[in-house]
Amino acid sequence: MSQKTLYDKIWEEHFVVDREDGSTLMYIDRHLVHEVTSPQAFDGLRQNNLIPRQINTIIATPDHNVPTTERAKDIEGIKDPISKLQVVTLNDNCDEFGINQFKLNDERQGIVHVIGPEQGITLPGMTIVCGDSHTSTHGAFGSLAMGIGTSEVEHVLATQCLVSQKQKNMLIEIVGKLQKGVTAKDITMFIIGRIGTAGGTGHVIEYSGEAIENLSMEGRMTLCNMAIEAGARAGMVAPDEKTFDYVSDKPFAPKGKELEHAINYWKTLKTDPNASFDKIHSFSAEEILPQVTWGTSPEMVTHVDDSVPDVKEDNKTLMSALDYMGLKPGTKIKDIELDQIFIGSCTNSRIEDLRAASKILDGNKISKNIKRAIVVPGSGLVKKQAEAEGLDEIFKTAGFEWRDAGCSMCLGMNPDQLKEFERCASTSNRNFEGRQGFKGRTHLVSPTMAAAASLEGKFIDVREL
């Protein structure tokens, strides 16, 4: 029998048919829907007199546009009429087609990539899609999870299949143990720094090695979340006992005998010992230090003890990045002063992230030069859990604003944005120009690095605290 990778196995398990044009229909097990990339897809269904094929595989929630304050006012709390219309349109579409939605006033509402795992909607071995590139997050459970465009959203709604082509297999091994103070976020940023933002293009990445096995499920989600920033549509980690324990008690997970049956199947979801990969990268965990981006692409990254590189003037891409960021070649990362701190996003807004950040902040105050520091929990339930543990009090005492769940300042579609030229240490995933606000400047870091930077007013090595 031929040796297969985890991706090969899931691909074969979901193969429906080869279309006569040479593409493949792949069956989709879960479809997550949010307000921004779905309205045109629902319009398409209506125009063609189609309905969603498998209503029970779909879950919707508003997350991109929603304000993170005044949640008690529900939809009336959305001041921007265009944002409001988009959220209302999601409500109308879900009502019309009978789609299960966690609405804005539901405590289960949150960032779509946080609530999927939280509810057990995400399970090992599944194919999962969403009109959002960070769908790669769900690969942490050993599922094949991919971001898709709106035309594909419509296609999956109508046919429960995605028109696909088999991708190549890439293995990224992180050998050995991480240093203390180094997190999953640092691993994923380090990898992007090494292989580049197009390094994984055309591949599905499987992450393995001792450092990956040691990560919590939250850590693995952070890792896979940024596979897309390495150019790969999907990243995945083989499921293990930690995965089975995590999903077993979740509301949407199978129960009793069916769960046993499922776990037996999930145990087969690993790469065979002699399976071959098209590309293999291997890094030593010890090499990985706390990471900070300095430019306008996630690959423009280095460790906290380093400096902004000596960019040559003829390198247009790098020069324009430094110009946008208002930085000079050779500036020490630790000399970069900050205006705002953002802890949140589908990368780092889970309970473990909030616990780690609050531990750094406990009993301390944010620096005077920080104009605003906000924490945006990934879901209503993460918020509730954090409050039960008293984390909200630690954040508030330190000077952070404690907000309601949503994507918030990761992309600033809601009112949470940087002002022109403001500089932010952010736990999100993209430092693109204007991402957090018009002319705003983003430095990507882990939650503990963001918390440490809030106390110092500039970057500091969290391991020194």
Next chain:
Amino acid sequence: MKNSNLYSGEFACLEKANVDTDQIIPKQFLKSISKTGLGPYLFDAWRFLDEGFLGKKPSDRKINPDFILNKPTYSEINVLISDDNFGCGSSREHAVWALKDYGINVVIASSFGDIFFNNCFKNGVLAIKISQDQINEIFSQQRQNSQKQIEIDLINQKIKIPNIKLIDFEIDEFRKNCLLEGLDDIGFSLKYETEISNYENKLKQLRPWILNE
């Protein structure tokens, strides 16, 4: 939307790697619930010096004279040529809707973000990968001679630019047909109803928790 085999017109070069979809169409325009009308906001933060929002009139905008698409020479382009990893980042199909609404129906680069690449073909936009050396040659020709005429023959997979050797390009047969035939993708997949139903019947036995009935 059936396309003709030949695309001809004028091109502009956007000499920058990793042009992400946030640049192609910034987030504030994703609030639109329509696929049309995004052309005026294409590359908004690069084309204009002021911050844009949906509905802001082009006549009220401060134009960035340095941006390539604002130069009078390139006012009629329908082909855009850029560097490595064009369209990386967010899955927003709005990026392709904006390019198309602006009048760009061909994008050429040395590599593309995977999701953007798929989105192009779903909307009748031709995305072509050629080597970085070929891209660099086109860039330098345009810099030296202000060359902007281009002709693309999709059936024979050739790009013709005066003063440059004919460029062959690769394209998947199914994407090529998709463009030439103006395929109704969903209608095409629904022809496989029997296969999908058979798969679902098997699925109910093998992994009953998936369909949650």
